[in-house]
Structure formats: structure tokens, C-alpha cells
Amino acid sequence: MNATPTPPTNPATPLPYRDASLPVDRRVEDLLSRMTLEEKAGQLFHSMLMMNADGTPVTETDGSILPFTTPExxxxxxxxxxxxxxxxxxxxxxxxxxxxxxxxxxxxxxxxVTLSTDPRHSFTDNVGASFNAGAFSAWPEAIGLAAIGDPELVFEFADIMRREYLSVGFRVALHPQIDLATEPRWARQSGTFGSDAKLTGELVQAYVRGLQGETLGAASVSAMVKHFPGGGPQKDGEDPHFAHGKEQIYPGGMREHHLEPFKAAIAAGCSQMMPYYGQPIGTDWDEVGFGFNKGVVTGLLREQLGFQGIVCTDWGLITDSVIFGEPHPARAWGVEHLSVAERAALALEAGSDQFGGEQCPEVVVELVRSGRISEARIDASVRRLLREKFVLGLFENPYVDPDAAAETVGRADFAAAGAAAQRRSLTVLTNTGKTLPVSGRPKLYVKDVDADVAAAYGELVSDPAEADLAVLRLRTPHEPRTNIFESFFHSGSLAFPEPELTGILSFLDAVPTLVCINLERAAVIPEIAERAAALIADYGASDAALLDVAFGRAAAGGRLPFELPRSMEAVAASRPDVPNDTENPVFPHGHGLTL
Structure with missing residues (x-):
């Protein structure tokens, strides 16, 4: 147990941890020696903050979204x-x-403070996973980068993201997400690099190096790679944010295959790793969530794969919470019967350094004072966390320039690069009768397309019967969920229900139609593919990007990052850990036409 903390000395003679000329390890040990147990415990929590729109911290809260104010x-x-x-x-x-x-x-x-962020450079807006681009440059989702399949482009994207993040003070990216998209129904596929382990490994290495550089330093953003050891094989495609989706299974025996991208990320020097919520079933691992799983975190990640960085659990593993006014149990799958303190102890013993989305350091303090966890174990994690702060240069340069941030975020050349990537990611699936590229200025009927944008490409008509061509944008179907938070995670059937499907097909029979479907998951669309005049897949692209490709003003270069199944029966019969495992898919992995 620490003695009374050492008081600060004369600022003219800086304390060793404040001396940038000293080796990082010496600075870490000096600071660690001065910390109380309470201060150490605080480092083990990676919580959430919100801000006021005018740039001031939140100093009052009713507890409905976040339980504590920033000063607290x-x-x-x-x-x-x-x-x-x-x-x-x-x-x-x-x-x-x-x-x-x-x-x-x-x-x-x-x-x-070390500030982090979920992805902010694309089109998805899910408070539990990512935010739309807003002020930042807008790119395709990660799955769209996989459709392009170019490591050099991914490096360029990550480097631009790094510069935009640094300008506003983000020093940790809670991404990339490198799970393999092997269960077609799983809600998180749009954030992955698809179903190909080799390509995912190549892209994650480019991504990590774009964020961090060859080594982590003052100009880096630390990459927190997720979700170890691969969150794709979810039973029935349900997500383990929720109790009915907690089981992760490997009926195809391809557990090792899902580790390949993580080996590549470690080789690239990723600084942090996030285990997923999933509870492995039917393996030789303990049947507890990965954040609590010593065989996975210590045995596999640290000892077998040699990872030396920070391990941060996914959000909300140890305490219950209220989200959008609805109660949500802690995602303590397999250890639901344990107390909050027992769960925290188990995660620490498993090898986790930090608790994501939690803010209860008093639990760690009591674990140490009761003798359940040694202070030496706490020190081991605090060393890793402090070391990263020193390496990132936060002690020397914690502040940013708001004027420079306003000039950097969404800069014209950054926005142009993102817009070009949107166009390149589009995947032409069919082109019946050589409908594409469209020539001239046809009479256009558009649905779920901005009319002001479309007016630059043709003469808009209000009646589809008068149109030479219709343009229809669709999204992958999903089943509505009554829980508000779960409604952001699109799950369930991938097929359009009736009478919606009949309405779409009737429209396609009435007028030649270019259909663009956003593939956040692998949609089941055999009838639409057969009847559309042309079919394009997008993974986050503006209306202008789509129409530029349709009218031959830009080239689509995307190839499907996963197969598109023929039926939900084929999906249900497939093995969730095996890539591209549905029978007789409508379009195979890698399909895409060149116009």
C-alpha cells in the first residue's frame, strides 16, 4: 500500500515525471510512485463524456444519459x-x-486526459458503435474499403483520419474493427473489412500504420483493434450487446481462421486491443465472455500472440445501466451470477487493463483493500496506461488549436479523397441490357434520392410512367426490435418482407430502374436482382457518387466483400464461423462488373 502521496515541489525544479528529457519508463515509475490507490484505480476506467454544443464541458446532468458530470x-x-x-x-x-x-x-x-472516439468518417449513426461524418471527411464504411481492397487507399484514409482526429484532440481510435463477416445476419458487418481473412489482415496493417505511424509517438493516434478473438461467429447472427445474442459458436471448426487478422494487427504494432462480449460455446475456452476469459486474454493474446499493449474491455461488462430510459443488464455473459466486484476481479485476473464504459473506481479500491486483488496487479495495468500517455506526448502538449481544427477537419482535399473513395467502392452487380452508363439527359424518376442532386443529371418527372429511367435506393432489410438501443443494431431477416417486396417488384416491372442497395449486411435480393435494369451495391455513398457512376462520370471499382445469399433458408443452414458458406448464392464473394 502506498504511503502518503508526495506533494508537488517547486515548479522551477520539475518532478521527474514532468521532465521530457528522461526516459519514458523512468517517468512512468516516478508518477506511479506518487499516485494514491484511488488515483491508480481511476486510470482503469475508460468512460464516456458528452459536451455542450458551445464547446463547454457538461457540469450538470439528470443522469438520464450519463450518470456523472465531467468534473465529478x-x-x-x-x-x-x-x-x-x-x-x-x-x-x-x-x-x-x-x-x-x-x-x-x-x-x-x-x-x-486521453480522448477516444468511435468511427466518425462515414454514414452510419449508431450511438453504440459509430457516428456519421458530420464535420469530418465522409468515406465509405469499412466494408466499402474492403470492396475496393486497396491497402494504399486504406493507409491514405487512416492518415487523413489521424490528422483530423489530432486536430480536435482525439488520441485513441476505438477501431478498426477486424472481425470477419462470416454470419450474414450479424449487425456489425458494415464496420468490418468483410469475409476474407487475408485481405482483412492486409487492410488492418495499412490502417494501423496510417493511424500510428511505424511506431507510436507524439503524432500518432493509438489504434484500439477489435473485437478479439473475432466477433463474427454469433449464433443466429444476434449481437452480444444483448443477452439473446451472447453465444459465439464455431460449428465449422474455423476458430483459428478468425485470429488471422489479429495476428496481422499485432505485427503492425497496434497499441490497444478490445475483447468482445461474446461467450464461447463448445470450445476448450471457458464459457465466459471474452473480457473475463483468462485463457483468451492472457493465454492466447498475451502469451501465444505476444501482444504487449493495452487491453480494454468492451463497454458495460460489470455494472447494469440505463440506456434511453430502458434498463440493460451488464454484459457479464457466463458470470451473471457474480457481484460487480467479483466481475471486476475476474476481468483483472483475466488480464484486462481497463474497463470500457464504466466509472466505478471505488470497486477496484475495495478489491485491493480487501486483499482480493494485489496493488501490484493494479500497477501493472496503470504502467501500460501511463506509458501510452507519455509516448503520445500528452504531458508536453495536451492542448490543441481550435483555429487549426476548423481548418483541418473536413478540409477540401480530405473531403475530395473521401468522395472519390465513395465512387470507387460502388459495386455494379447487374447491368441488364447495358443500361449503364446512362447517356444524355433522360427523364428521371427518383425515389429516396435527393431531387436537387438528381436534377443535374436528367429531367425529373413526378410520374414513373413518364420516366426513361427510375433510380431507387434501398437499404438491407432488418427486423424491428422494440428495445430502443437494440433498434440501432439491425438484425434478423435479410429478406424484404411482404407486401414491401411485391411493391418493389411491381415498380421494377413498370419502369426500367437502377436499384442501389446499401449493404450494411448481406441482403437476400434474388427477385430484385433479376428484375432491376441495373443493380449497384453501396456501402456508404452520396447520391452524387451514385449518379456519377451511373452516368459514366466516375468509375465503380468495388467487388462484393461477402456473398449475397439466395434465401434465408440458405442463411440459416450456413455455419456462422465459415466465410461465404451459403448454398448457391445469388452473387459470390468478389463479384462485381466493370462498366
Whole structure:
């Protein structure tokens, strides 16, 4: 147990941990020696913050979204790692991060805050997984980058993302997500690099190097790769954010195959790793969620694969929560019967360094004081966490320039690169009768396409019977879920239900139609594919991107990053751990036409 903390000395003679000329390890040990148990415990929690639209920290809360204010977490609970929720302007984000860092600088030891973010550069808006681009440059989803399949482009994207993130103060990316998309119904596929393990490995290496550089340093954004050991093989495609989706299974015996992308990420030097919620069933691993699983975190990740970085659990493993006013149990799959303290102890013993989405350091303090967990075990994780702060240069340069942030985020050349990638990712699946590319200025009828955008390509008509060509945008079907939070995770059937399907097919029979379907999952669309005049898949692309490709102003280069099944019966019969395992798919993995 630590003695009374050492008080700060004369600022003219900086403490060793404040001396940038000293080796990082010495600075870490000096700071660690000065920390109280409470201050150490605070480092083990990676919680969430929101901000006011004007760039000021949240100092009042009714507890409906987040249970504590920013000062309560930083000053009262000693937390210094936060994930920012919500979308805001660049200048406001930079102003806010400076205010948060100033608050942290005023604490006893002045440990700077490490800010993180879920993906912010595409079209998905899911409070539990990602935010739409907003002020940032807009790119296809990760699955669209996989459709392009170019590591050089992924490196360019990650480097642009790094510069935009740095400008507003984000130093940890809670991505990339490198699970293999092997269960067609799983809700998280749009954030993956598809079903191909080899390609995913190549793209994650480019992604990590674009974010971090060859080595982690002051110009880096740390990559938290997820979800170890691969979250794709979910039973029935349900997601383990929710109790009915907790089981992860390997009926095809391809568990090792799902590890291949993670080996590539470790080889690229990824700084952090996030285990998933899933509870493995029918393997030689303990049947407990991966964040609690010593055989997976310590035995596999650290000892077998040699990962030396930070392990942060996925969000909300140990305490129950209320999300959108609805109760959600802790995702403590396999250990639901344990107390909060027992769950925390099990995760620490498994080898996890940090609890994502939690803010209860008092639990760790009590575990140490009761003798359940040694302070030496806490120190081991705190060393890793402090070391990254020093390596990222946060002690020397915690602040950012709001003017520079406003100039950098969404910069014209960044936006142009993202727009070009949107066009390149589009995948032409059919082109019946050589409908594409469209020539001239035809009479156009558009549905779920911005009319103001479409007017630049043809003469708009209000009656499809008058149209030379219709343009219809669709999204992969999903089954509505009554739980508000779960409704963001599109799950269930991939086929259009009746009478919606009949309505779509009647429309396609009435007028030659270019159909563009957004593939956040692998849609079941055999009838639509047969009757559309042309069929294009997108993975996050603007109306202008689609129409540029349709009218030959840009080239589509995408290839399907997973197969498109023929029926839901084929999906149900497939093995969730085996890539592209449905019988007689409508379009195989890798399909795509060149116009």
C-alpha cells in the first residue's frame, strides 16, 4: 500500500515525471510512485463524456444519459480516459478538449486526459458503435474499403483520419474493427473489412500504420483493434450487446481462421486491443465472455500472440445501466451470477487493463483493500496506461488549436479523397441490357434520392410512367426490435418482407430502374436482382457518387466483400464461423462488373 502521496515541489525544479528529457519508463515509475490507490484505480476506467454544443464541458446532468458530470469524473473519481459521444463542430470539439485538459491539469498530479472516439468518417449513426461524418471527411464504411481492397487507399484514409482526429484532440481510435463477416445476419458487418481473412489482415496493417505511424509517438493516434478473438461467429447472427445474442459458436471448426487478422494487427504494432462480449460455446475456452476469459486474454493474446499493449474491455461488462430510459443488464455473459466486484476481479485476473464504459473506481479500491486483488496487479495495468500517455506526448502538449481544427477537419482535399473513395467502392452487380452508363439527359424518376442532386443529371418527372429511367435506393432489410438501443443494431431477416417486396417488384416491372442497395449486411435480393435494369451495391455513398457512376462520370471499382445469399433458408443452414458458406448464392464473394 502506498504511503502518503508526495506533494508537488517547486515548479522551477520539475518532478521527474514532468521532465521530457528522461526516459519514458523512468517517468512512468516516478508518477506511479506518487499516485494514491484511488488515483491508480481511476486510470482503469475508460468512460464516456458528452459536451455542450458551445464547446463547454457538461457540469450538470439528470443522469438520464450519463450518470456523472465531467468534473465529478475527472476531479472526484480520477478518471483520465474518455470516449466522446455525439457529433459536434470541429472548433467546438477542440475548445471542449482544451477545457477538459485544463480541468485535468488542475488535479493534484495533473495527469492529462486521453480522448477516444468511435468511427466518425462515414454514414452510419449508431450511438453504440459509430457516428456519421458530420464535420469530418465522409468515406465509405469499412466494408466499402474492403470492396475496393486497396491497402494504399486504406493507409491514405487512416492518415487523413489521424490528422483530423489530432486536430480536435482525439488520441485513441476505438477501431478498426477486424472481425470477419462470416454470419450474414450479424449487425456489425458494415464496420468490418468483410469475409476474407487475408485481405482483412492486409487492410488492418495499412490502417494501423496510417493511424500510428511505424511506431507510436507524439503524432500518432493509438489504434484500439477489435473485437478479439473475432466477433463474427454469433449464433443466429444476434449481437452480444444483448443477452439473446451472447453465444459465439464455431460449428465449422474455423476458430483459428478468425485470429488471422489479429495476428496481422499485432505485427503492425497496434497499441490497444478490445475483447468482445461474446461467450464461447463448445470450445476448450471457458464459457465466459471474452473480457473475463483468462485463457483468451492472457493465454492466447498475451502469451501465444505476444501482444504487449493495452487491453480494454468492451463497454458495460460489470455494472447494469440505463440506456434511453430502458434498463440493460451488464454484459457479464457466463458470470451473471457474480457481484460487480467479483466481475471486476475476474476481468483483472483475466488480464484486462481497463474497463470500457464504466466509472466505478471505488470497486477496484475495495478489491485491493480487501486483499482480493494485489496493488501490484493494479500497477501493472496503470504502467501500460501511463506509458501510452507519455509516448503520445500528452504531458508536453495536451492542448490543441481550435483555429487549426476548423481548418483541418473536413478540409477540401480530405473531403475530395473521401468522395472519390465513395465512387470507387460502388459495386455494379447487374447491368441488364447495358443500361449503364446512362447517356444524355433522360427523364428521371427518383425515389429516396435527393431531387436537387438528381436534377443535374436528367429531367425529373413526378410520374414513373413518364420516366426513361427510375433510380431507387434501398437499404438491407432488418427486423424491428422494440428495445430502443437494440433498434440501432439491425438484425434478423435479410429478406424484404411482404407486401414491401411485391411493391418493389411491381415498380421494377413498370419502369426500367437502377436499384442501389446499401449493404450494411448481406441482403437476400434474388427477385430484385433479376428484375432491376441495373443493380449497384453501396456501402456508404452520396447520391452524387451514385449518379456519377451511373452516368459514366466516375468509375465503380468495388467487388462484393461477402456473398449475397439466395434465401434465408440458405442463411440459416450456413455455419456462422465459415466465410461465404451459403448454398448457391445469388452473387459470390468478389463479384462485381466493370462498366
Amino acid at each position: 469524473l475527472i476531479e472526484g473519481r480520477h478518471l483520465t480516459h474518455f470516449n466522446l459521444l455525439g457529433s459536434y463542430g470541429a472548433r467546438a470539439m477542440a475548445t471542449w478538449q482544451n477545457a477538459v485538459q485544463e480541468m485535468a491539469a488542475g488535479t493534484r498530479l495533473g495527469i492529462p
